[in-house]
Structure formats: structure tokens, C-alpha cells
Amino acid sequence: MDFFFLPSWLVVVLVVAVLTIIYLHYSRDNRRKFGLPGPTPLPLLGHMVDLMKNGVSEFDRNVTQSYGKVTALSSGIFGNILGDIMITDPDMLKEVMVKQASIFTDRNLNSDTQMKPFDKSVFAVKGEEWKQMRSTLTPTFSSGRLRRMEDIILRCANTLVENLKKKAKAGESFDNKIWGRFTMDVICATAFGIEVDSLNNPNHPFVKNAEIATHFSITDPFIFLILFFPRLMKKMEPILRHVPGFRGLLGSFRYFGEVTKDILEKRSEAPEGHYNDFMQLMLTAHTLSTSELSDDEKEVQKWKKKALTTEEIAGNGLLFFIAGYGTANDTLGYTSYLLATHPEVQQRLLEEIDDVLQGAEPTYDNVSKLTYLEQVINESMRLYPVGLRQDRVPTRDTTVNGLFIPKGTVVIIPIYAIHMDPEKYPDPEKFDPERFTPEAKAKRNPFCYLPFGMGPRSCIGMRLALLEMKIILVKVLQNFTLKTCAETQIPLVLSKSDAMRPEKPIMLKVEERNM
Numbered sequence: 001m002d003f004f005f006l007p008s009w010l011v012v013v014l015v016v017a018v019l020t021i022i023y024l025h026y027s028r029d030n031r032r033k034f035g036l037p038g039p040t041p042l043p044l045l046g047h048m049v050d051l052m053k054n055g056v057s058e059f060d061r062n063v064t065q066s067y068g069k070v071t072a073l074s075s076g077i078f079g080n081i082l083g084d085i086m087i088t089d090p091d092m093l094k095e096v097m098v099k100q101a102s103i104f105t106d107r108n109l110n111s112d113t114q115m116k117p118f119d120k121s122v123f124a125v126k127g128e129e130w131k132q133m134r135s136t137l138t139p140t141f142s143s144g145r146l147r148r149m150e151d152i153i154l155r156c157a158n159t160l161v162e163n164l165k166k167k168a169k170a171g172e173s174f175d176n177k178i179w180g181r182f183t184m185d186v187i188c189a190t191a192f193g194i195e196v197d198s199l200n201n202p203n204h205p206f207v208k209n210a211e212i213a214t215h216f217s218i219t220d221p222f223i224f225l226i227l228f229f230p231r232l233m234k235k236m237e238p239i240l241r242h243v244p245g246f247r248g249l250l251g252s253f254r255y256f257g258e259v260t261k262d263i264l265e266k267r268s269e270a271p272e273g274h275y276n277d278f279m280q281l282m283l284t285a286h287t288l289s290t291s292e293l294s295d296d297e298k299e300v301q302k303w304k305k306k307a308l309t310t311e312e313i314a315g316n317g318l319l320f321f322i323a324g325y326g327t328a329n330d331t332l333g334y335t336s337y338l339l340a341t342h343p344e345v346q347q348r349l350l351e352e353i354d355d356v357l358q359g360a361e362p363t364y365d366n367v368s369k370l371t372y373l374e375q376v377i378n379e380s381m382r383l384y385p386v387g388l389r390q391d392r393v394p395t396r397d398t399t400v401n402g403l404f405i406p407k408g409t410v411v412i413i414p415i416y417a418i419h420m421d422p423e424k425y426p427d428p429e430k431f432d433p434e435r436f437t438p439e440a441k442a443k444r445n446p447f448c449y450l451p452f453g454m455g456p457r458s459c460i461g462m463r464l465a466l467l468e469m470k471i472i473l474v475k476v477l478q479n480f481t482l483k484t485c486a487e488t489q490i491p492l493v494l495s496k497s498d499a500m501r502p503e504k505p506i507m508l509k510v511e512e513r514n515m
């Protein structure tokens with residue numbers, strides 16, 4: 001046979017290569033390791049090809065629907081980037097996210113590989129360090145402190161309304177980025193105390209850098225390298241800074257780090273009580289207390305606190321920006337699309353707003369009385385949960401409802417797949433705010449709805465996000481009717497490469513209401 005004419009060293013190399021591939025394939029097949037069902041992984045690549053082909057949200061949904069509520073995943077030679085186990089069973093999620101939260105403290109992120117100053121933010125840090133930071137930061141987002149921010153949010157909302165009036169008069173359509181101008185103004189003002197007016201100053205360095213820091217796609221080769229080879233990329237950071245493509249992202253992170261430090265230096269000279277933003281609150285966060293806490297927050301408050309360093313404040317400033325700007329922008333984009341394409345829902349919402357507010361400006365207190373608005377936002381976040389997939393990693397071996405989970409296992413919580421479960425949400429693609437009436441909610445396990453996550457590691461900015469989204473939606477509906485236009489893509493198609501983003505910009509129009 002020809003085979004035997006190969007030089008013997010090459011035969012040895014080939015045999016070793018084949019055996020290594022077989023070994024890697026079997027040793028990284030988590031179905032065997034955990035004794036769980038799951039899709040068959042490809043040698044070396046695990047499920048990565050499937051993920052790239054279908055996008056994260058559809059991949060998770062297909063796996064859950066085909067293999068059940070607890071499945072094994074494999075990322076082949078890419079370690080556990082895709083996760084090891086995926087759980088949609090609500091009772092097991094309660095264990096992981098709440099009951100055993102002090103074991104499942106970590107995310108599948110290595111803070112040593114994160115870019116500065118993000119590596120020192122509450123999203124990136126782990127274990128005890130995260131517990132202390134989360135406990136310190138929690139009171140800064142209390143309802144009392146947010147109430148004091150309602151005027152700032154209303155000012156930003158009024159700027160957007162003035163701009164929409166011009167669009168309405170000119171009969172011009174606009175895309176979903178317009179909501180980002182509002183959420184950017186809100187986060188700049190509430191986090192950094194800076195009034196940016198991004199609609200009228202689109203070239204403001206904050207606006208430019210924010211767009212670079214938050215709008216990237218996993219198929220972008222630079223992002224791909226950062227995601228798959230974080231350690232190498234971190235080591236090469238000083239060189240990458242000068243490479244086109246990387247320069248933008250790294251530069252924008254550096255920009256926010258520097259701006260934050262600059263702000264903090266100036267703050268040391270300001271009189272006490274002069275500022276009412278997160279930057280200022282973080283300076284004294286370790287001394288803040290609050291009485292308005294949810295059960296999860298009370299739990300978190302039992303953990304030790306610590307004064308935050310300048311690096312940590314800079315990291316969290318950047319994080320609040322990244323976590324707060326794009327998420328609320330995208331959610332408002334989807335909600336406005338759903339209202340424009342469901343005029344009967346928009347009409348009912350308008351009637352509620354007119355009835356309850358009687359033309360008054362939206363405030364922290366009066367928007368909380370708009371129950372149908374809450375239902376609409378909840379249903380919009382069920383269909384389009386922008387934080388579509390989260391994870392938890394246990395810091396020691398543990399058992400969850402009989403399943404042994406060793407330390408370091410990456411447990412995936414596929415939020416989108418959970419929200420699309422036809423058992424919990426019949427006809428899941430349909431937009432139906434009636435799914436969130438108090439009666440309907442009472443019949444469902446709370447772990448079947450997770451747009452902000454759950455437990456001590458859930459979204460710290462949830463109250464701020466809901467407040468700003470409610471205020472702007474009320475202001476917009478008090479002034480306009482949201483309409484589709486010739487360029488609106490109906491039905492909306494989600495992108496496969498950009499996680500939980502529309503394939504095409506969401507184009508809409510507004511018509512001024514006859515008051």
C-alpha cells in the first residue's frame with residue numbers, strides 16, 4: 001500500500017496527530033463527562049460551526065428544543081467559551097442564581113485577560129472581590145437615589161421629543177439609533193454628570209467613542225481574536241493599540257478610562273453635595289446605606305464593603321456606560337417597532353397614559369402606576385432580551401438538584417431560549433402583552449422570565465433602565481403616534497452575527513398627536 005512508502009517519521013507524526021484529535025474530541029465531549037444529552041460535537045471545533053452558522057440565540061433555542069432542559073455543550077479546542085452545561089429548568093436556575101449564589105459567584109470571564117479599565121469593573125471581577133464590590137455598589141442604584149435623577153432623565157427626554165417634532169414636520173423616517181441618543185444623554189448625565197446632547201452633537205468624543213465601544217460583531221475578525229485568544233491579545237495590547245481595527249476599540253476603552261480619572265480629579269475640588277451622579281456616589285459608596293432594598297439586595301448587603309480605588313471607579317464608570325447605553329437603546333428600538341406594528345396595543349397604552357397622567361410630565365412615582373406600560377415593556381424584553389445569554393461558574397464543587405457540577409464548570413443560562421419556550425409562552429413569536437397581567441405572571445415560575453438576570457448577580461442598573469425607558473415612552477406617546485414606513489422591515493429579522501440585534505436598522509416614523 002502507498003501508505004507504507006511514506007517516510008516513517010511522517011507516519012509517526014500522522015498517527016500522533018490522529019490520536020491527539022481523537023483524544024481531544026472524546027475528552028472535551030461534555031455529554032460523557034456530565035452524563036447529559038446534547039448535540040454531537042465536531043472533532044476539535046465542538047459546536048462552534050453551528051454557532052457561527054445560526055447565531056447564538058437560534059443555536060441555544062435549537063439545542064434546548066431538541067435535547068431538553070439540561071444539556072451538555074462542547075467548544076472543542078476553544079476551551080469552554082460556549083459553556084459546558086446549559087440549563088433552562090426553572091428550579092435548577094433558582095438554585096444556581098439565588099440559593100447557591102454565593103458558590104456560583106463568577107462569570108466565564110478571566111479578569112486577567114480583560115482590557116483596562118474594564119478588568120476592575122463589577123462585571124469582570126470574581127469571587128470575594130466581586131462580593132465586596134457588588135455590596136458596595138448596590139446602594140448607589142437604590143430607588144431613593146434614582147428618584148433624584150428623574151429631572152435629568154426628563155431633560156434628556158425633552159431633547160429627543162424636540163428632535164422628533166422636526167422629523168414629524170418634515171415627514172422624515174428615522175432608525176433605532178435615535179433612541180441611543182437619548183440613552184447616551186441619560187447615562188452621560190447620570191453616571192458622569194456630563195450633559196452631552198448627543199442628538200445635536202453627534203461628533204462629541206463621548207458619542208464617537210461610545211459607538212465604537214458598544215457596536216461590534218463577533219464575526220469582526222478583530223473581535224473574534226479578542227474573544228478567542230484573550231490572553232494573547234491582552235499581552236499584545238501595547239502593539240495592538242497601533243494596529244488599525246484594534247486601535248478603535250482599545251482607544252475607546254482608554255478614552256473612557258482617562259475621562260473618568262479626569263472627572264475624579266476635578267471632583268476633589270468640588271463642594272460637598274454639588275454632584276448627584278454615579279461617579280460621585282461611587283466615591284463614598286462604602287459608607288452609603290439604604291432602606292429600600294429587594295430581598296436579593298438585602299442578601300448582598302450582608303457581604304463586606306470596601307472603598308473603591310480610582311481604577312475601580314474608572315472600570316465601573318466604563319461598565320455602566322457600556323451596559324447602560326446600548327441595552328436600553330436596543331430595547332427601546334424593539335418596543336417602538338412593536339408598538340408601531342400593533343396599533344391596537346399602542347392605542348390602549350396611550351389611553352392608559354392619558355387616563356393616569358392627565359397630561360402631566362412623567363415622574364418616578366407616576367410611571368410606576370402605568371401597569372399596561374409595564375406589560376408592554378416586559379413582553380418586548382421577552383421577545384428581544386438584549387442580554388440574551390448569561391453564565392455562572394461555581395467557585396467549588398457542588399450539586400444542583402442531583403447533578404454534580406465541579407468547580408470551574410461554565411453553566412449557561414440561555415435567556416432567549418427560555419423566553420421562547422412554547423410550554424411557558426404558547427405561540428412564542430407572537431407579541432402579546434397579556435402574558436404579563438398579574439394573573440398570568442402568578443401562574444408562571446419567575447425563573448421563566450430573565451431579561452435582567454436574577455439573584456445577587458443580576459443587572460444592577462435594572463431600576464434605572466426601566467425608569468428611563470418608561471419616561472421616554474410616555475413622553476413620545478404623549479406627543480406622537482409611532483408609525484411604520486415604507487422602509488420598515490416587517491417581520492423584523494434578527495442578525496445571525498450580531499447577538500440580539502436586528503438584521504437591518506429598524507426604520508419608523510412619528511406623526512404629531514392632535515392634542
Ligand code: HEM
Pocket residue numbers: 122123124134319320321323324325327328331385386387388390391450451452453454455456457458459460461462464465
Ligand atoms: C434594558 C436595559 C438593560 C438590560 C436588558 C440589562 C440586562 C442585564 C443582564 C441580563 C445582566 C446579567 C445579569 C445576570 O447575569 O444575572 C446585566 C448585568 C449588569 N448590568 Fe444591565 N441591563 C440593562 C441596563 C443596564 C443599565 C442602565 C446599567 C447601569 C447603568 C446596567 C448595569 C449592569 C451591570 C453593572 C451588570 C453586572 C452586574 C454584576 O455582574 O454584578 N445595566 N444587565
